[in-house]
Each structure stands twice: as C-alpha cells, then as structure tokens.
Amino acid sequence: MLDGFQAGLSWITILRKREAFRRAFDGFDPQHVARYGARDIERLLANAAIIRSRTKIEAAVSGAKLWLQIMEKEPGGFAALIWKFADESTPRPRRRIIADIPAQTPMSEKLSKELRARGFKFCGPVIVYAFAQAIGMVNDHLMSCHRQPICAALQAQPRPR
DSSP states (O other), X not given: OHHHHHTTSOHHHHHHHHHHHHHXXXXXXXXXXXXXXXXXXXXXXXXXXSOOOHHHHHHHHHHHHHHHHHHHHSTTHHHHHHHTTSOTTSOOOOOOSGGGSOSOOHHHHHHHHXXXXXXXXXXXXXXXXXXXXXXXXXXXXXXXXXXXXXXXXXXXXXXOO
C-alpha cells in the first residue's frame, strides 16, 4: 500500500507518514480496507496526516479487494504469485556503488505487467522493483553493507510456492 502512495514522491515523505497511514488504514488490514466505502474515502481525503490523493486511496481499497481474491483463489496466495517472478537461475548481482542499483529490471517489468493485468494500480516497474527490494526478492545491498550477507543468506532460503 505504501509503495503505491510513494509514486511520484520521495520515500522519506512516506516513511514520515507511515504511522499515520497505519492508523488511517486500520493497521493495513486488507479485510477492513476492502470494505471501505465512500464515507471512508472522504474520511481519508480529509486526513492531513496522510497523502490525500483520491486515486491513490481508491487504488489502496481496490488493491485490498484484489489481494483478498488472490489469497482465496491462488494456490499459495499472493506470496506464491509474486515469488514466481524471482528468477532463481539469475546470479545475484554484486553491487559495489549506489550507481550499480537499477530503478527497474526485466523481473519488475514482468511482475508489474501481471499485477496491472489483475487490476492493481500504482504498480509500475519502478514501484514493483522497490517493493521487491523491500520484501527481499532482490538483494541490492552494496557489498560493503553489513546487511548484504545476511540478506543473501535469507534469499537462499526456500521460497513460497
């Protein structure tokens, strides 16, 4: 949800508002968000503590509904759907400088296309790549970062199927 709100904005803006988003969107509980109606959308549009974009708010509500459908109908749920896009045969990049980190990749383009085909909004390849980094599908930590080997070890674990 936060990745969608970040579209066109800096991450620091979203991170500073994260707790306000959490409160405004019922702890990001998709069961609750999927039931939001016009009154809830108006409540969110009046909330100065979050990003007040009607299209992004409506996309979050729609996304919660789509997520619940996937969880109900797809074997392995949403995790299995997205992790099948993580290409296990591709060697993990060894990033040395910030300029080595791409904004998007062929994987994020394919996953973005899949999500858009399913009706998700604000999920272009750049946003999807940032999401993949955040959930550990991609380890873009620089080789000099203390987190790089930890994330590499986590990445080597079995994935949801």
